[in-house]
Amino acid sequence: xxxxxxxKVSKQYDGHxxxxxxxDLQIRDGELLVLVGPSGCGKSTLLRMVAGLEEVSAGEILIxxxxxxxxxxxxxxxxxxxxxxxxxxxxxxxxxxxxxxKMQRLLRDExxxxxxxxxxxxxxxxxxxxRPKQLSGGQRQRVAMGRAxxxxxxxxxxxxPLSNLDAKLRVEIRSEIAALQKRLGITTLYVTHxxxxxxxxxxxxxxxRAGKLQQVATPSRLYEHPINVFVAGFIGNPGxxxxxxxxETVDKTxxxxxxxxxFTLTQSVVENYPDLPxxxxxxxxxxxxxxxxxxxEPGGNDSLETIVSSAEPLGHETILHVDADIxxxxxxxxxxxxxxxxxxxxxxxxxxxxxxxxxxxxxxQIDCDKLHCFDLxxxxxxxxx
Amino acid sequence: MxxxxxxxxxxxxxxxxxxxxxxxxxxxxxxxTGSLKPDERVLTEAGTxxxxxxxxxxxxxxxxxxxxTDFLGFLINSLFITxxxxxxxxxxxxxxxxxxxxxHWHGRDLLFxxxxxxxxxxxxxxxxxxxYGVSLLGLRDTYLAQILPFIANAFSxxxxxxxxxxxxxxxxxxxxxxxxxxxxxxxSIILPNSKPVFASVAIxxxxxxxxxxxxxxxVTIGPEVRPLPVAIAAFYTLxxxxxxxxxxxxxxxxAPVLLIFILFQRWxxxxxxxxxxxx
Numbered sequence: 001x002x003x004x005x006x007x008k009v010s011k012q013y014d015g016h017x018x019x020x021x022x023x024d025l026q027i028r029d030g031e032l033l034v035l036v037g038p039s040g041c042g043k044s045t046l047l048r049m050v051a052g053l054e055e056v057s058a059g060e061i062l063i064x065x066x067x068x069x070x071x072x073x074x075x076x077x078x079x080x081x082x083x084x085x086x087x088x089x090x091x092x093x094x095x096x097x098x099x100x101x102k103m104q105r106l107l108r109d110e111x112x113x114x115x116x117x118x119x120x121x122x123x124x125x126x127x128x129x130x131r132p133k134q135l136s137g138g139q140r141q142r143v144a145m146g147r148a149x150x151x152x153x154x155x156x157x158x159x160x161p162l163s164n165l166d167a168k169l170r171v172e173i174r175s176e177i178a179a180l181q182k183r184l185g186i187t188t189l190y191v192t193h194x195x196x197x198x199x200x201x202x203x204x205x206x207x208x209r210a211g212k213l214q215q216v217a218t219p220s221r222l223y224e225h226p227i228n229v230f231v232a233g234f235i236g237n238p239g240x241x242x243x244x245x246x247x248e249t250v251d252k253t254x255x256x257x258x259x260x261x262x263f264t265l266t267q268s269v270v271e272n273y274p275d276l277p278x279x280x281x282x283x284x285x286x287x288x289x290x291x292x293x294x295x296x297e298p299g300g301n302d303s304l305e306t307i308v309s310s311a312e313p314l315g316h317e318t319i320l321h322v323d324a325d326i327x328x329x330x331x332x333x334x335x336x337x338x339x340x341x342x343x344x345x346x347x348x349x350x351x352x353x354x355x356x357x358x359x360x361x362x363x364x365q366i367d368c369d370k371l372h373c374f375d376l377x378x379x380x381x382x383x384x385x
Numbered sequence: 386m387x388x389x390x391x392x393x394x395x396x397x398x399x400x401x402x403x404x405x406x407x408x409x410x411x412x413x414x415x416x417x418t419g420s421l422k423p424d425e426r427v428l429t430e431a432g433t434x435x436x437x438x439x440x441x442x443x444x445x446x447x448x449x450x451x452x453x454t455d456f457l458g459f460l461i462n463s464l465f466i467t468x469x470x471x472x473x474x475x476x477x478x479x480x481x482x483x484x485x486x487x488x489h490w491h492g493r494d495l496l497f498x499x500x501x502x503x504x505x506x507x508x509x510x511x512x513x514x515x516x517y518g519v520s521l522l523g524l525r526d527t528y529l530a531q532i533l534p535f536i537a538n539a540f541s542x543x544x545x546x547x548x549x550x551x552x553x554x555x556x557x558x559x560x561x562x563x564x565x566x567x568x569x570x571x572x573s574i575i576l577p578n579s580k581p582v583f584a585s586v587a588i589x590x591x592x593x594x595x596x597x598x599x600x601x602x603x604v605t606i607g608p609e610v611r612p613l614p615v616a617i618a619a620f621y622t623l624x625x626x627x628x629x630x631x632x633x634x635x636x637x638x639x640a641p642v643l644l645i646f647i648l649f650q651r652w653x654x655x656x657x658x659x660x661x662x663x664x
Binding site: 051052053072073074078079080082083084086088089090099100103104147151 | 553555556558559560561562563564565566569573574577578
């Protein structure tokens, strides 16, 4: 096992802007760290730099405190699982598994022993004589995992290994990967664009955006204390609603207006954000998780009248999108405070199976105890240590 | 949906295609039937319908070829020269193409463009300086003179390059991470997954060099290292002029090409399609 450290790592192709800028990241010994971000944010490039498949433009990559920038991939002792599996099509499953061992010039008996051991661990025993094209997507995925596991690599690198599988299989293999990683205790850097994968698999999750690291934290901390509106909008399904509001002091308590209604901030929110009283009279961004919005009967004091835009009944819950006369900001821009959505849509998760009709009026209540506060640049107000 | 052609249109196109096919086939059939006839009938019946009918067929002309000339020696020469060019060419050109397609080195793109530019140079344009070079090296009248200049071939490199560039890069990257060297990757991963292009290049080069005439004529002096195309030209001038024997020689010279074409027709078509050349 090993730890991997990135020290101010940058990647830039000649004549182009930097893809990755001065990235610092540590993957601890035995940890499964998930690198997540939207397509094109540079996460796969970063993984490939760790693997040695891409050159590092600046900074250092260290494996167990040894700088490996100049080491070719075959000398880094890392195993990688590719998005499209990259199984050798002309070899059987057995030969695919044995290939890395043969490269290590192990004796035939040892090769056979390890192949058998890995095949048993991954339930590949009856597939050993098949070729990759005779396997299903899930089986191919397992063989790719097996090829990584069969040798004693210092760490696993996984580049979106589940993205070619259907939704059901993805859930299955996801839990298998988690179990295997726990059992083997091997340091793993896992790249995905799927935040559900990130949240369910990662011991810690690193969120990337446009070549820059946004936040590295445990899944629960990311969810509960996003460092900025980008992380808030990216983590969680659906992502956080972020509204632009004016903070006011009404009857000595802090409050904000949405449409005609005034919502007062609870004591716990004020305690969580000690800087808030100084911001009275200023504009700020408020984050509301869809689960913190509830459906109420009309006539309540703190309820917001909205029009149903669309609804997605999922059985155990219904995702509700409503139009409201409020300022909703885009979470994936550099200047969220000044980037309002043209059509302000608020998203709520309503427990149970509901059939809402588009155009129908519904009343929603916001749980003011679970608000997240950001400045107009999108940075979280409270110190997040 | 394909538009339906009218019946007279269909008949006309089939008739036209049949005439074209006959024009192409006629010389080959005449060669075959002529090779089976007594010598005096070959010319008198040529151009008539009887020229295509092999009545009273005999293999005498074939036997004559073997007694009047060292046909077997020429055949072995041709097989050796063409076979060596093909086999060595596969290795050299595939390795070169792999270096152009996948490895990073200074001057790669410039050199590749120069190699591509070589494709437009016909042999006739460089035959004299090449002859001078071969003579300087003292290689005239050897197998080597007929093999060495043609192992590396720009067109073969281009065919291999086009194929390699389309192979998934992840296969090589996976092998690299598995601990394989560049050469090992080439032989263990690239080569087994490139059978179609190897077959296409092999067939195309075989066809190209089996019929080569000008260069072997320039560099060979005696019959010892002479290949079939030069040998048949010499046989033609060997008195007495026997048309039946010449046609029998021609049939035996064409037979290996036809055999290869029939056996590997699928690969040949694929190769021609891949190269974008027209027959």
